[in-house]
Amino acid sequence: MTQTTVGETVLATVSDLARRYYGVSAIDAEDSLVDDLGFESMTFVDLTLLLETKLGIEAFPIQAWSDQQATRQTGKRFTIQSLIDACTVALDEP
Secondary structure: OOOHHHHHHHHHHHHHHHHHHHHHOOOOOOOEEOOOOOOHHHHHHHHHHHHHHHHHOHHHHHHHHHHHHHHOOOOOOEHHHHHHHHHHHHOOOO
């Protein structure tokens, strides 16, 4: 799966959840799932399960991604782009 396809899938999945749970109609890859879109812990559970299914990731490392994002010293944390990058890496792992 190409990074473009991964990105499109992640954006579509996040967009659907943002619209359904929080009434957000427009998103951007640089939006923060937490600060800009208001995602909460249960939404992350849904997101993880959907991405595992749609992308064919056996076990998405959500805790490792979350820990890495929580300790960022610069820039926005929990961006959609960082999630796309994490999915791409997870798909590349054996």
